[in-house]
Amino acid sequence: MKHLHKPRLDVKTFKEGILSGDRSVLGQAITLIESNLNSDKVLATGLLEKILPHTGNALRIGITGAPGVGKSTFIESFGKIIIGHGKKLAVLTIDPSSLATKGSILGDKTRMEELSKNSMAYIRPSASYNALGGVAFKTREAMLLCEAAGYEVVIIETVGVGQSEVSVKGMVDFFLLLMLAGAGDDLQGIKKGITEMADALIITKADGENIKHATAAQATYQHAFHLLSKTESEWQPVVLTSSATTGAGMVDVWKMILKYQHETKSSGFFQRNRALQNIIWFREFFMQLLNADIHKFQSLQKFQKELEGSVANQTVSAETAARELLSAYHQSIKGIKS
Numbered sequence: 001m002k003h004l005h006k007p008r009l010d011v012k013t014f015k016e017g018i019l020s021g022d023r024s025v026l027g028q029a030i031t032l033i034e035s036n037l038n039s040d041k042v043l044a045t046g047l048l049e050k051i052l053p054h055t056g057n058a059l060r061i062g063i064t065g066a067p068g069v070g071k072s073t074f075i076e077s078f079g080k081i082i083i084g085h086g087k088k089l090a091v092l093t094i095d096p097s098s099l100a101t102k103g104s105i106l107g108d109k110t111r112m113e114e115l116s117k118n119s120m121a122y123i124r125p126s127a128s129y130n131a132l133g134g135v136a137f138k139t140r141e142a143m144l145l146c147e148a149a150g151y152e153v154v155i156i157e158t159v160g161v162g163q164s165e166v167s168v169k170g171m172v173d174f175f176l177l178l179m180l181a182g183a184g185d186d187l188q189g190i191k192k193g194i195t196e197m198a199d200a201l202i203i204t205k206a207d208g209e210n211i212k213h214a215t216a217a218q219a220t221y222q223h224a225f226h227l228l229s230k231t232e233s234e235w236q237p238v239v240l241t242s243s244a245t246t247g248a249g250m251v252d253v254w255k256m257i258l259k260y261q262h263e264t265k266s267s268g269f270f271q272r273n274r275a276l277q278n279i280i281w282f283r284e285f286f287m288q289l290l291n292a293d294i295h296k297f298q299s300l301q302k303f304q305k306e307l308e309g310s311v312a313n314q315t316v317s318a319e320t321a322a323r324e325l326l327s328a329y330h331q332s333i334k335g336i337k338s
Contacts, residue, residue, distance in 0.1 A: 008032065008039075011046045018051060021150045023122060024060040030124055033141040048141060051148040056274070058090075058147040064158040064169040064194070065178030070204045070244060074178060077244040081254050082153050083120045089164065090122045090146035091115070092139055093157045122151060122338055140171050140281055160298070169197045170280055173270065174257050177201045181213035196228055199237055200256060206241035206249065214241045232271045236259055260263060297332045300325070 009017070009028065014156035017025025033044040065071050075091060091112070115121045124142065143154050158168050169175050177198035197200075201221050204216035222239040230236070238256055240302050242249030264270040294300055304325055316324075 008043060011043065011050055014043075014047050015050045018145060018149045018254070019054060026122065026145060026149045027124065029145050030142045034138055034144070044141070048144065051145065051337055054148040055144040056147065058143075058152050058154045059257070060143065060174070061153065061155045061257065062158070062172035063155055063178065064168065064176070065204075066180075069178045069180050071178055072112055073244040074202070074204055074242065075155060075157060076115045077116045077242075077247055078250050078253060079121055079155070080118075081247075081250045083311050085254070088120050089115075089153045089155065090143075091124070091150035091155045091157060092142050092146070092147075093123070093125045094098060094139060122146065124151075139337045143171065155249075166197070170277055173264075173273070174260055176253075176257075177307070178204050179217070180204060181206070181210060182216040195224070196231075199233075199235060199260060200253075201225070201239045202253060203239070203241045204247070205243060205245075206310075207243035207246050211241075212271040233264055234267065234271070235263065249264065274338045294325075294329055297329075300328055300332060303328055 009025070014025060014029055014032075018029055029047060032040050032047070032215070035044070040218055048304050051309070055067065061300045063071060063075060079091065081091050112123055116123045124146075139156060143156065154198065156168050156172060175198055177194060177200070179201055181203050203217050218239050218241050225237045227240065229239075240249055240252055242253060244250075262275070294304075307316065307321040311318050311321050
């Protein structure tokens with residue numbers, strides 16, 4: 001028995017539904033942009049062009065932290081604070097396995113049960129396709145769709161601490177790192193690269209007997225931040241404590257992010273950073289298209305494999321091999337035109 005697939009909406013219907021805040025249409029639109037079907041890619045491109053003028057008005061927040069730090073419970077508690085201030089909230093979770101297992105879709109909605117039931121909130125996993133470029137491209141698109149649908153704050157939650165943090169940092173306004181007290185309370189306790197990317201660090205689960213440890217960790221981390229060089233934003237990273245159970249510290253986190261937004265908008269950094277992120281997005285997507293174009297030629301795929309073998313055996317340098325592949329690609333293009 002064949003499964004009957006609901007036909008895709010057209011660009012006009014998608015746009016109208018998204019701009020009116022229709023959650024069902026928004027969900028379908030995100031599914032569309034995550035599709036690998038060529039027809040869907042064409043439709044998705046047309047849709048993004050139409051909704052682009054209605055994007056960019058949301059505050060974009062990235063949240064990361066090692067497994068067990070309580071990202072989902074933090075986001076649910078923090079999200080209720082944001083909604084309490086009258087802001088519509090969208091939460092996009094990056095999960096490398098969500099397309100294969102669907103685990104993240106059910107898991108996140110279970111862990112953020114109260115938030116997912118709130119009409120002011122929208123929770124959606126954003127699949128990575130097991131590739132860093134996929135994380136950046138698909139998540140950015142989903143974020144733009146949520147902004148066009150009227151969500152005023154977009155939170156992007158990464159799974160674990162790894163390569164995806166670099167990508168997420170390049171698409172948000174504020175990058176938040178969650179840590180546990182006692183998990184190595186010094187610079188050795190966290191990856192320096194992620195520390196340098198963070199605009200703030202939050203010690204989670206600061207309640208009960210753990211308050212003392214959390215306060216001690218806060219002082220240690222704040223000292224560690226003072227040792228780092230100042231960034232272009234001129235913002236000095238802040239360390240706070242919070243408890244998703246009691247709600248302690250959540251209002252302070254929100255006030256801190258609003259302060260960052262005000263200061264960086266006043267200095268012009270906020271707008272410059274957004275513009276740079278758009279350029280990076282363009283470059284990343286162009287490289288994806290170029291790589292996909294190269295793989296259209298079977299002869300080039302075979303030649304690339306041969307070159308990879310030569311590079312692995314150190315009979316050819318990586319630079320020489322890359323130039324040879326580029327030259328072969330140019331020849332293939334000329335062959336099509338002639």
